[in-house]
Structures are given as C-alpha cells and as structure tokens.
Amino acid sequence: MPILYVIQNGFNGVTAIKPSEIAYCITNVSQILSHNLPFIFTNGHSVDVFTDFFTKEDVANINSIIDTNAICVRYWNNENDLDLKRRKEAEFLIESDVPASAIIG
Numbered sequence: 001m002p003i004l005y006v007i008q009n010g011f012n013g014v015t016a017i018k019p020s021e022i023a024y025c026i027t028n029v030s031q032i033l034s035h036n037l038p039f040i041f042t043n044g045h046s047v048d049v050f051t052d053f054f055t056k057e058d059v060a061n062i063n064s065i066i067d068t069n070a071i072c073v074r075y076w077n078n079e080n081d082l083d084l085k086r087r088k089e090a091e092f093l094i095e096s097d098v099p100a101s102a103i104i105g
Helices: 003-009 030-035 056-065 066-071 086-087
Strands: 039-041 092-093
Touching: 030 056, 030 092, 039 056, 066 086
Parallel strands: none
Antiparallel strands: 039 092
C-alpha cells in the first residue's frame, strides 16, 4: 500500500492526516543528478519479485524503463492487466536527505 495513501487514510496504526495538512516537496531527476545524490529506481513496486532495480547508469533510459502510462492511470486495477498495480508503483528512492536547494516546489 503506498505510504501517502496510508498517511491520508490511517492504516497500519498510522493516524490519518488530511491531505491539506501534508507538506509536499517536489524535485526531479535533474535536480537529484545535479546534487549528486545516490539513488536507485524501479520499474514496479520494490518488494515484488518481478520488479527490476536500476541505478544512475540507467537513468538516461528511465522513460523506457518505467511504464508512465501505468503510473498515470487513474484506477489501480484492470482485469485485462494483472500487472498494472505493480508497474504503477514504480519507485525512485534517494538514499540520503534531499537538500532544500534540490526542492523545486
């Protein structure tokens, strides 16, 4: 279950927090690269056996590695695509704190 969903809905012992009370920090891959932050990214939910992990060496191909259509689709389930939810949950995981100078919004 995506972490933001858990925070907004209060599952797994987490107290629910209204979306309007959550601070969202926005960055992008270019900022992460320019700040030389260590990261990995996946083509699906990271705990799934079918998911592959990628590094900085692969980031130039990120748009062909991740399924942007799956990420952007509104609904998580599709009886004609049983792998949709896994691909929708592709992750970009930064090892360390993101400095304020890398935040663009």
